[in-house]
Amino acid sequence: MKLYIRLLRYLKPHLSSFVPAVICMALLAVTSSLSLTTIVPITQLIFEQSSADTTIVDHHYEFSIKDLSRFDKRAVMRVIGGDTKYQQLAHVCVLIIIVFFVKNLFLYGQSYFTVKVEQGVIRDFRDEIYRKYHQLPLSFFHGRKAGELISRVTNDVTLVRGAVGYGLADLIKNLFLFIFYLALALWASWRMALAALIVFPPSLFLITLLGRKLRVNSIRTQEKMASVTTVLQETVSGIRVVKAFCMENFEISRFRKFAHDYYRTMVKLTRISAFGAPLTELLGVLAGALILWYGGRQIISGGSLTTSTFLLFILAAFSMMDPIKKLSQANMEIQQGLAAAGRLFEIIDSPPTIIDKPNAIVISTVNKSIKYEKVCFDYGKHEFRLQDIDFELCKGQILALVGPSGGGKSTIVDLLPRFYDPTSGRITIDGIDIRDLTLNSLRSIMGIVTQETILFNDTIANNIAYGQADADMDKIIEVARTAFADEFIMKMPHGYDTIIGDRGVKLSGGQKQRLAIARALFKDPPILIFDEATSALDTESEILIQKAIDNLLSGRTVIVIAHRLSTIRGAGQILVVNNGRIVERGTHADLLNQNGLYKKLHDIQFNESR
Ligand SMILES: Nc1ncnc2c1ncn2[C@@H]1O[C@H](COP(=O)(O)OP(=O)(O)O)[C@@H](O)[C@H]1O
Ligand SMILES: [Mg+2]
Incomplete structure (x- = not known):
């Protein structure tokens, strides 16, 4: 009743x-x-x-x-x-x-x-x-x-x-x-x-x-x-x-x-x-x-x-x-x-657990740094647990996360746009807990490119300018060039107006990836997150995409999760993540000297590529 x-x-x-x-x-x-x-x-x-x-x-x-x-x-x-x-x-x-x-x-x-x-x-x-x-x-x-x-x-x-x-x-x-x-x-x-x-x-x-x-x-x-x-x-x-x-x-x-x-x-x-x-x-x-x-x-x-x-x-x-x-x-x-x-x-009636607080603050950029403070997180009943994740990423720096798969790298970066909230500890941007920011402003200052690129059943142009009606065509073409996507787009039957199928089935993996990068570029956010954005690709397209990413990086605060260590050599700070913990940290040279997990991963890949 x-x-x-x-x-x-x-x-x-x-x-x-x-x-x-x-x-x-x-x-x-x-x-x-x-x-x-x-x-x-x-x-x-x-x-x-x-x-x-x-x-x-x-x-x-x-x-x-x-x-x-x-x-x-x-x-x-x-x-x-x-x-x-x-x-x-x-x-x-x-x-x-x-x-x-x-x-x-x-x-x-x-x-x-x-x-x-x-x-x-x-x-x-x-x-x-x-x-x-x-x-x-x-x-x-x-x-x-x-x-x-x-x-x-x-x-x-x-x-x-x-x-x-x-x-x-x-x-x-x-x-x-x-x-x-x-x-x-x-x-x-x-x-x-x-x-x-x-x-x-x-x-x-x-x-x-x-x-x-x-x-x-x-x-x-x-x-x-x-x-x-x-x-x-x-x-x-x-x-x-x-x-x-x-x-x-x-x-x-x-x-x-x-x-x-x-x-x-x-x-x-x-x-x-x-x-x-x-x-x-x-x-x-x-x-x-x-x-x-x-x-x-x-x-x-x-x-x-x-x-x-x-x-x-x-x-x-x-x-x-x-x-x-x-x-x-x-x-x-x-x-x-x-x-x-x-x-x-x-x-x-399901509670939307991740919502804006009353009087949430609107943020427009990062001025100082992103900071994880003793962050712990788990997915509920599952065994996996992130423990005491602690690091600071200053504006304009590049942070790389590496480690065996299943270690928790994606989970760490998913906390930043608040896909999940930490169970304890906190994440701050310029000293403000991200839970005090509006979700909209928080997510709008970051561009995320993941391994799984989701494209919508729409034109290429609209996929690049996702969420923005009447986007400037010149800007779309410009970002597509930067992402090395312009060339293959021009070969398509209707160029930028080509409709790509549901989830982009008419494109190759590398092409989709480049579109995803163009999309992130178009958004032009101060923070960029790459979660194994290149690992599914062959070497040639990876080099192209690496160049595309390098084009993107200047002046931004970046988190890169990479499978191939060659792509992150230049990162200012590298965290090695295993079993939900940060087990090693430092620059490429530091980590090689430490002779730990990083060195082991590096040696395996080095031998592979020989
Ligand atoms: N949505 C989820 N629910 C439950 N467990 C998950 C979920 N996503 C990932 N996991 C678990 O969390 C662990 C870490 O995953 P992930 O962060 O994706 O690792 P990585 O990116 O380092 O490969 C894995 O053991 C995985 O099984
Ligand atoms: Mg992952």
Whole structure:
């Protein structure tokens, strides 16, 4: 219930559509029951009087509402008007057309406004979750599968409309219809109407029972759908590996398994929800038959009931069944929507651990130095731990991190843009703890080039000027030249306007790397971080990229993580990182003299290259 109240708050911005929708529903219920009442004059005209020319309108008769409540024949005819039966019949026909026209007008209005509400809420949810994804720390994404996160925004969100859109609309609409039909039935014959209500408690019980079962199963189907999306996403992004390892059949059967799981839970879900409507209808018919038996006997034996009253009652009573049936269906839809909403709120409620403090400081450059002070960090339950990382990098200097892979080099530099926060110790820029800076300004003063270059499905120019619309083309070309990318870009079919595929599949590793460097250059940040930006490359492109990097370095504060020690010889300070600790530090010459890990790594590479 709490969940539902929270979900209903999402309707607030859409009240301007929701209120008209509800009004339309109410008027729809009124006109629907009104359309049923036309049966009364019809039967009276056709069945209850024999001669065609008798007028049944008493001109001295004064119409009053009280007569309507007694179901006075004359009162009904007074409303219809007309002097002869033929005239009255014509009037009734026109009335029917009008009533049904108006009713369908409201039906349309109701659907129109409901769709506006439900799609509006879906849009808001998508926006909110997508925005949320951007606020959540990296660790949130590492703990979850990409496909699942995608599934939340695509599949789960659409299910929410069951609870705020059509499901809710069905609930309100059918509640109105039920009330008006009930009123009509009560009006026709309150005794029989009360008898008909016997159906209500058992169907209500049934509805709640099924609803509970449904929600559990609905969550299950959503999880299965997420698995399907995950496999799909993994295959699409890893298609090269799948093909290289001839894993097509494995992936196909993996996908089939999840798809089949989804199929099974979905069938089960539908089986449960399909139970509701027939069951309530059966109960209804049971009550209906009972009433028919009782009322029919009254008429046959010439009791107090007139045919038209009885017909009206039967119509109203049977029309009542439909809303009851739909109510159970609406309940199912709402339960499904709630299940989805629960999954969405889980994401919305995940704490964005890395956020700006109030009164966070805006930084624009480094004036003195970047300093790590006794920084410790771990990834949570994993064994790896950074311990007591301590160093100072002065403005304009180059710091190199080297060491065996898995030692923690990337982790150290990931702390600087606050992809993660240290568990203890602190990192300062010009003496200010980076947690006191705004995230935006902190990240905007650094350019990061990693081994894994992420390019977007856009033109080359836009990839270089990522995040900057209407960038100066001359500047793009200039940075591309500096990054030695201009030459291969010009060979592309549309030059800088060539669209590169998702993740840049149409480019070689070295080309992508050079684009990434151009991108960092374009951003022109005072701090540059290279995390093995060259290690995946052949020697020739590495030399090119090394030159590109050298072009970049002048006047900047730089952290380089390098696999090949030849690329960092010139660094002012080299830290050797192993098992989460800094085990050696100094210049190239210092470290060779120390005869430790650095020397060992250096010797291995030196022998390699000989
Ligand atoms: N997101 C993560 N979650 C848990 N452990 C991680 C994560 N990223 C890296 N690690 C672990 O941290 C250790 C250091 O990794 P990393 O900093 O990438 O090393 P390096 O860059 O020196 O090769 C490794 O043991 C790795 O398994
Ligand atoms: Mg690394």
